[in-house]
Amino acid sequence: MPSKKIFLDEDYIPKQWYCILPDLPKPLPPPIDPATRAPGAGIVEKIFPKQILAQEMSTERWISIPDEVREVYRLWRPTPMYRAFGLEKALKTPAKIYYKYEGVSPPGSHKPNTAVAQAYYNMKEGVSRLATETGAGQWGSSLAFACMLFGLKCTVYMVKASYQQKPYRRIMMESYGADVYASPSTQTKSGRAILKENPDSPGSLGIAISEAVEDALEHDTVNYGIGSVFNHVLTHQTVIGLEAKEQMAVAGDYPDVIFGCIGGGSSFSGLFWPFYYDKISKKAPKDVRFVATEATACPKVTKGEYTYDHGDTARLTPLVPMHTIGHDFIPAPIHAGGLRYHGIAPTISRLYQEKQLETKAYNQLEVFEAAKLFIQTEGIIPAPEPAHAIKGAIDEALRCKETGEEKVILFLLCGHGYFDMQAYDDYLNGKLQPYEYPAEKVAESMRKLRQLYPWLDEVKKKFI
Ligand SMILES: Cc1ncc(COP(=O)(O)O)c(C=O)c1O
Known part of the structure; x- marks a missing residue:
């Protein structure tokens, strides 16, 4: 049986985003300015518009979506939900x-949300x-697309490994x-400093963030756009979960378990926050x-x-309370480029x-195996990032097979993989290696962080 699409009324687009901040079990610890060792947002106030800053610290649970934004959402929203009959079978x-x-x-x-x-x-x-x-390249393409629609210029610093692996994403951004x-x-100064130390650096999200933030700080009418991690970004993504709740209702079901992948945590939060709200209320x-x-x-x-x-390699951002493997993390060039960020949204950590x-x-090997089964049963080629969520959902479904449980599993397929053909080619030709980041490297980065800030544990004890 082919998979089944669950429709929503064409006009159904949420009128408000959901912000989880008032509903967290404990408030978020404040960001810390390392210069004063006290709470402080540092450069953040200089690189975002006021409305975004207000949303970042919102005490309101529901935030109205401007009509102009809803009009643009109309281009592709509501997005479809499918019952994956092919995969189940x-x-x-x-x-x-x-x-x-x-x-x-x-x-x-999901990034244009x-x-x-x-x-x-x-x-x-x-x-x-x-x-x-x-x-x-997903985030860069999305911001380039959005800037084009609202008449802004856009500059994108693309992690070199992806720039080389994905020329078509670059061309898409340039087309916008x-x-x-x-x-x-x-x-930028931060880019030049890294190149001086390591001319062959494959780059990292942390390095690219440093470059973009520096660009925004040095120019008066230039701001910075961020694709994940920040509260306002995750809040904007909740159109996904709000629609998904409606679609589950149309299907006459409710999920027992929800899977998503996490780079900085925005797509997964966009899906699960509205269900979390159901749960706590x-x-x-x-x-x-x-x-x-x-x-x-x-x-x-x-x-x-x-x-x-x-949040970045050049240490321009304040200190953020989050799970981290160290801001000096240089990732192996695995294909799920969007998951290669050293930290995670503070809300996810909390x-x-x-x-x-x-x-x-x-x-990545087990992830591409899962993606292959999904492609051959459902037909859509997933981006390598959400293929991690597919792997989670498949494992859960196999556990249900053993126990006989008729669980309802929901996962987020947050992007397609039609620009990721090199990754699929490598997988199909047996060139992908499973890769585990060593715990010793995390410990080394944490040691260096404490050398840099010997007072770190004191501050951590006080605020986290
Ligand atoms: C398709 C796709 N999925 C997931 C991610 C991970 O980011 P997040 O955890 O914020 O959704 C990215 C990031 O670039 C992405 O491009």
Whole structure:
């Protein structure tokens, strides 16, 4: 039986985003300015528009989506949800598997849900250009797309490994009118410093963030756009989960367990936050579980430490309370470029500490095996990042087969993989290696962090 699409009324697009901050089990610890060792947002106030800053610290649970943003969402929203009959049949599982598909947006992922909102607020406040980083190219394409729609210029620092692996993503960004540089680049002081030390550096998200932030700080009418981690980004993504709840209702089901992948945590949060709200406000008919899947090549939650660390390699950002494997992390060039970030959204860290969500790490070989089964049963080629969530969902469905449980599984297919053909070619030709980031390297980075800030544990004890 082919998979079945669950429709929503064409006009159904949420009118408000959901912000989890008032509903966290414990408030988020404040960011710390390392210069004063006290709470302080540092440069953050200089690189975002006021509306975004207000959303970052919102005490409101529901935030109105501007009409102009909803009009743009109309281009591809509501996104489809599918019941994966083909996959269920292949697995011979009694579980029901659903997935929400964000690959139908013009740039091909969930990222424009926030890019459009960020470009809109910046345009309203008179900004002329946005600078940003991109890993896999998904975020860069999304911000380039959004800037084009609201008449802003866009500069993208693209992690060099991806720039080389994914020329088509660069061309897409350039087609939307953006300027794209391989990072580390010679455009910025931080890029030049890295290149001096290591001319062959493959780059990292942390390095590319440093370049984009520096660009924004040095130019008056330039701001910075961020694709994940920050509260406002995750909030904008909740259109995914709000629609998914409606679609589950149309299907007459409710999930027992929800899977998503985590780079910085925005797509997964976008899906699960509205279900979390159901749960804590006692509206959920079931005790739904939330499972975040990450790459063993970048295991920030499963092997990282919950502490204060910088969001970028050049240490321009304040210290942020999050699970981290160290801001000096240089990833192996695995294909899931969007998962190669050393930290995670502070909200995810808080919820994980409070046992509100689980985490699983998978290596790229097992992830591509799962993607292959998905492709051959459902037909859509997933991006390597959400293939981690597919792996989680398949394992859960196989567990149900053993126990006979008829669980309802929901996962997020947050982007398509039609620009990731090199990755599939490598997999199909047996060239992919499973890769685990060594625990010793995490310990070394944590030692260095404490050498840099000998007072780190004091501050951690006080605030985390
Ligand atoms: C398709 C896709 N999925 C997932 C991610 C990971 O980011 P996040 O955890 O914020 O969703 C990325 C990041 O670039 C991405 O491009």
